Amino acid sequence: xQTIEFKRRPKIIAGYTIAGPKxxxxxxxxxxDYVMHDDIFGEKTYEMAExxxxxxxxxxxxxxxxxxxxxxxxxxxxxxxxxxxxxxxTARAFNMPYLGMFGACSTMAESLAAGATLIDxxxxxxxxxxxxxxxxxxxxxxxxxxxxxxxxxxxxxWTATAAGAAVLSLHGKGASVCMATYGRVIDYGVxxxxxxxxxxxxxxxxxxxxxFEETGRKPSYYDLIVTGxxxxxxxxxxxxxxxxxxxxxxxxxxxxxHCYYSRRQDTMCGASGxxxxxxVLNGYILNKLNKGEYRKVLFVPTGALMSxxxxxxxxxxxxxxxxxxxxxxx
Amino acid sequence: xQTIEFKRRPKIIAGYTIAGPKxxxxxxxxxxDYVMHDDIFGEKTYEMAExxxxxxxxxxxxxxxxxxxxxxxxxxxxxxxxxxxxxxxTARAFNMPYLGMFGACSTMAESLAAGATLIDxxxxxxxxxxxxxxxxxxxxxxxxxxxxxxxxxxxxxWTATAAGAAVLSLHGKGASVCMATYGRVIDYGVxxxxxxxxxxxxxxxxxxxxxFEETGRKPSYYDLIVTGxxxxxxxxxxxxxxxxxxxxxxxxxxxxxHCYYSRRQDTMCGASGxxxxxxVLNGYILNKLNKGEYRKVLFVPTGALMSxxxxxxxxxxxxxxxxxxxxxxx
Numbered sequence: 317x318q319t320i321e322f323k324r325r326p327k328i329i330a331g332y333t334i335a336g337p338k339x340x341x342x343x344x345x346x347x348x349d350y351v352m353h354d355d356i357f358g359e360k361t362y363e364m365a366e367x368x369x370x371x372x373x374x375x376x377x378x379x380x381x382x383x384x385x386x387x388x389x390x391x392x393x394x395x396x397x398x399x400x401x402x403x404x405x406t407a408r409a410f411n412m413p414y415l416g417m418f419g420a421c422s423t424m425a426e427s428l429a430a431g432a433t434l435i436d437x438x439x440x441x442x443x444x445x446x447x448x449x450x451x452x453x454x455x456x457x458x459x460x461x462x463x464x465x466x467x468x469x470x471x472x473x474w475t476a477t478a479a480g481a482a483v484l485s486l487h488g489k490g491a492s493v494c495m496a497t498y499g500r501v502i503d504y505g506v507x508x509x510x511x512x513x514x515x516x517x518x519x520x521x522x523x524x525x526x527x528f529e530e531t532g533r534k535p536s537y538y539d540l541i542v543t544g545x546x547x548x549x550x551x552x553x554x555x556x557x558x559x560x561x562x563x564x565x566x567x568x569x570x571x572x573x574h575c576y577y578s579r580r581q582d583t584m585c586g587a588s589g590x591x592x593x594x595x596v597l598n599g600y601i602l603n604k605l606n607k608g609e610y611r612k613v614l615f616v617p618t619g620a621l622m623s624x625x626x627x628x629x630x631x632x633x634x635x636x637x638x639x640x641x642x643x644x645x646x
Numbered sequence: 647x648q649t650i651e652f653k654r655r656p657k658i659i660a661g662y663t664i665a666g667p668k669x670x671x672x673x674x675x676x677x678x679d680y681v682m683h684d685d686i687f688g689e690k691t692y693e694m695a696e697x698x699x700x701x702x703x704x705x706x707x708x709x710x711x712x713x714x715x716x717x718x719x720x721x722x723x724x725x726x727x728x729x730x731x732x733x734x735x736t737a738r739a740f741n742m743p744y745l746g747m748f749g750a751c752s753t754m755a756e757s758l759a760a761g762a763t764l765i766d767x768x769x770x771x772x773x774x775x776x777x778x779x780x781x782x783x784x785x786x787x788x789x790x791x792x793x794x795x796x797x798x799x800x801x802x803x804w805t806a807t808a809a810g811a812a813v814l815s816l817h818g819k820g821a822s823v824c825m826a827t828y829g830r831v832i833d834y835g836v837x838x839x840x841x842x843x844x845x846x847x848x849x850x851x852x853x854x855x856x857x858f859e860e861t862g863r864k865p866s867y868y869d870l871i872v873t874g875x876x877x878x879x880x881x882x883x884x885x886x887x888x889x890x891x892x893x894x895x896x897x898x899x900x901x902x903x904h905c906y907y908s909r910r911q912d913t914m915c916g917a918s919g920x921x922x923x924x925x926v927l928n929g930y931i932l933n934k935l936n937k938g939e940y941r942k943v944l945f946v947p948t949g950a951l952m953s954x955x956x957x958x959x960x961x962x963x964x965x966x967x968x969x970x971x972x973x974x975x976x
Binding site: 317318320360361363364389390394397398399400401404405407408411412413414415416417418419420426429430433434436437439440457498499500501502503621622623624625626629631634636 | 648650734833
């Protein structure tokens with residue numbers, strides 16, 4: 317069994333999102349709490365800007381929850397930067413006990429799964445789950461110097477500049493975290509660092525197949541199944557892989573990477589980065605759940621476990637995806 | 647509260663250690679399950695050697711536990727390499743659901759804390775906690791090219807080539823994981839990447855102070871309090887910091903980094919790396935607990951959240967330490 321159930325249904329009592337200007341003009345822009353005027357956010361480096369976004373996400377989520385940082389038992393966070401520095405320095409800033417995680421763009425699910433376990437099991441009262449990404453820090457770490465102005469290939473995705481934080485608690489009002497399906501690391505041999513969707517889709521398929529098998533549910537059980545960030549190509553591959561197993565994703569399926577930017581923004585296959593699923597969850601999805609427009613959501617962030625070192629040594633890029641069942645509060 | 651209690655007392659039903667030749671000649675050498683003949687371990691690169699060590703640690707721990715990889719609900723693992731590739735590719739090899747973590751050299755504690763929560767809460771049956779490090783991969787990623795043959799400064803520590811895996815379960819025999827104290831990220835402004843001990847000691851002090859306060863225990867409650875990898879200087883600083891708070895560590899205290907290598911091995915301040923606490927726990931400590939020579943151990947792995955990017959941008963190096971209470975089985 318990869319799926320666990322949270323019987324006491326920890327609540328997401330607050331979520332906060334911050335995004336860059338390009339992201340603010342995208343399809344989810346109106347659901348973000350704060351849209352930055354520029355990507356550098358008043359800092360000297362993009363890495364410092366990313367960290368400032370993380371800090372604002374935590375501050376904003378705490379304010380919405382009506383909590384102080386001393387009320388938080390644990391910060392569960394991760395990001396794409398080497399040694400997850402955005403997360404660690406944010407933990408330093410808030411003086412919160414800290415569990416660092418790395419699941420690439422699946423981190424929002426990883427942190428919710430681990431955080432919900434701690435709340436549901438009665439170990440902690442309040443935890444914060446946090447992740448995000450920044451176009452300019454990720455591109456220069458994983459691909460090319462920004463100054464190179466490299467041409468983008470049709471399979472490429474645009475790393476979103478966005479962050480999201482969620483406060484989980486047993487008390488208070490909000491959508492409930494009901495289940496988590498931990499994913500396996502799946503690798504179909506993709507070596508192209510500009511084709512993250514194809515690298516991640518098999519892991520999303522594996523996690524979804526296991527989730528549906530173990531819960532006995534069908535895709536139609538959910539009002540929304542949202543993967544992300546597979547992008548256009550990756551989500552097409554996912555649909556194909558599931559159809560081979562007799563599982564049909566219907567109109568209730570979307571990939572948040574695919575639909576993150578508007579068509580006119582010309583990002584090839586869509587968005588990628590931890591910030592995509594983090595900002596879609598804490599912006600759009602929570603909004604719809606809290607309004608009762610969605611009742612049952614299956615949230616499946618997908619991560620490409622890409623490394624320049626491993627790629628340089630001839631390795632392919634494995635993916636990992638975790639699924640979280642989130643339901644509207646009573 | 648940073649401390650949580652595991653009432654059902656998950657058991658470490660098996661631990662396995664693998665180490666390099668230098669580590670095998672050190673003070674804990676005779677407790678390791680396997681000592682490699684050389685650091686490259688038959689692979690083409692040191693990174694591949696590190697991964698092979700991780701895989702052997704998991705295989706060995708499963709064999710000792712009498713379990714197959716399909717019996718494992720979750721692999722909780724992390725390492726020092728960018729994007730924790732040793733852990734992720736090991737998860738791929740064993741086809742296990744995977745929770746990637748990053749806490750630098752505190753990872754063995756992080757994975758035990760999160761793993762014990764999942765077992766204690768009744769969510770999972772068996773999980774594997776895994777971490778390790780390799781001298782040659784860490785040095786070239788964090789400091790200098792190996793070929794440079796840089797002179798080592800008196801405060802430097804030697805990154806150990808070692809890995810350890812532990813199988814946690816509710817059933818079976820073994821030492822019990824009874825409590826965890828999650829640590830905060832503490833930074834006293836150390837910027838010297840060759841002085842990890844000073845960077846980490848304040849976080850170890852903070853976690854220990856909180857642990858003793860929250861549990862009402864004194865250091866004398868434990869047969870062994872083991873930090874690591876603070877090294878000689880770091881553990882001296884820790885003793886000072888605690889004395890300022892009126893807490894005296896006695897003869898039951900040791901730092902596993904400080905006492906990892908023999909004096910003749912000339913490693914300056916001792917050992918560092920995730921592999922140090924992982925191999926000391928799964929080798930020496932479990933051995934002594936299972937024999938009844940220790941009854942109560944406070945295991946406090948310490949992590950330096952060092953990043954070349956952050957250091958290059960003028961940041962200091964924060965530390966994080968988590969404490970785990972492990973008691974001998976009945």
